[in-house]
Amino acid sequence: MNRTLLVIIADRLSHIIEKGELIDRYYNPGGVFSDVHILMTNDDKPDKEILQRTVGNARLTLHNLPSGMGLLAKTLWRPFLLRRWAEQAVDLTKGIKPDLIRCYGNFLNGYVGARIKEELGIPFFVSLHTQPDQTRANQDVDFRTKVFYALSKAVEKYTLHTADRVSCVYGSILDYARNKGASDPFVAYNVINPGKTEPKENYSYSGTLKLLYVGRVIPAKNPENIIRALQYVDAQLTVVGSGSKELELAELVSELKLNEKVRFIPAMPNDRLCRTMHEYDLFVGHSQYSEFPKTVLEASLCGLPILFNSRRGTPVPEFENHIAKMVEDSPSGYRAGIEFFLDMKNREDYGYRAAEFADKHWNPAQAEKIFADIHRELANR
Incomplete structure (x- = not known):
C-alpha cells in the first residue's frame, strides 16, 4: 500500500x-x-x-x-x-x-x-x-x-x-x-543508529584509561570539570563536539598543561562514533539539562561504562536505574568517579548493567x- x-x-x-x-x-x-x-x-x-x-x-x-x-x-x-x-x-x-x-x-x-x-x-x-x-x-x-x-x-x-x-x-x-x-x-x-553499534567485549586496558565525551560544548554542557579532574588521574580524554565554549576549553587545557591528555574533535560522523565507541574505556558526560542524552543511549548499547554528573531540578528516571555512576558536578567529583573506574571489575559491572538495561529499553x-x-x-x- x-x-x-x-x-x-x-x-x-x-x-x-x-x-x-x-x-x-x-x-x-x-x-x-x-x-x-x-x-x-x-x-x-x-x-x-x-x-x-x-x-x-x-x-x-x-x-x-x-x-x-x-x-x-x-x-x-x-x-x-x-x-x-x-x-x-x-x-x-x-x-x-x-x-x-x-x-x-x-x-x-x-x-x-x-x-x-x-x-x-x-x-x-x-x-x-x-x-x-x-x-x-x-x-x-x-x-x-x-x-x-x-x-x-x-x-x-x-x-x-x-x-x-x-x-x-x-x-x-x-x-x-x-x-x-x-x-x-x-x-x-x-x-539509535541501527546496525552500527559495536559491542564492547574487553574491559581490560593497558597504559592510560581512555575517556570519551560526546556533546555540544556549550554552557549547560560544559566539560570543564572533567578536564580539571585530569590533573590528578592517569587518563586521556577525547572531546567530540563543538560550541561556544571551544576556545575557552582549549585555553584551559593549555593553562593546566594537559595538552597530552586532551584532544578535541569538533565533529564525527555518527556511523563512525557508534562503530568506535567500544574502543574507549569509559564514557564521561556532563549536562545541566533534565535530559537523558542520546549519547548515553549509544554508550550504554555498546556496553561502555558511564560516568555522569548528578543534576539539579527534575530527576532523570533513566539514571535512577543505576546504569551510570553519578557524581558531584565538580573536579573532585569527576576525579573520584574516574578513580572508581580504574578498577576493571567496576568497569565490567557498569558496562554489563548498562548494556542489559539498554537492550531491554532502547x-x-x-x-x-x-x-x-x-x-x-x-x-x-
Missing part, C-alpha cells in the same frame, strides 16, 4: 549533515511510507541525496516555509498572528495529501502541524525531544536558547493539545507533556518498531 508522510521540522538539516548525525530511516521508521515530504520552517537547502538514507527507500521531497526575523517581528510567535503564515503549509498539504503529519518537537513546526490537523483533519503525531520548562528555568542555558524557548512557549500547549499522539524520548518530559495538555503521553526512546530494532507501529496505526485511521 502506498502511503505518504509529511514531516515538519524546525531543524536546519544542513547542520545535521555537517555534524554527521544522520540516522537510517529516522524520518521514516520501518519504511512504512513510500513517499516522504519534509517541510522545514526555515530557508535551509540541504543536500537531498545525502538525506535519502533518513527515509529509506521512500521518495523524498523537500519544502521550505521560511520563518526568520521578519515573522518574529510581526508575530512574536503568537498563535493567532501566525495563522496567515501557516496557511501556506495548509495549502501545500492539500496538494500532497499525506496520510500522517509528523513533528519532531512542538515549536513553530508543531504549530504548523496543529493548524493542518485542524483544517484538514489529518492524523497528527508529535515526539518531544526536550523539556522546555526545565530549559527556560536553567541558569546555565545561553541567551539565544533562552530567547528561543521564551518565544516558543506561546505555541507549545496548542500543539500538544491538538496532537493525536505525543511521545517523549525520555521520562522526565512526561510531566511537562501532561501539563501542556497532551492526551496520554508515553515514553518512546530515540532510535534496542534500535525495538525502538524503530514502536514508531513504525504508531505511524501505521495513525495512517490507517
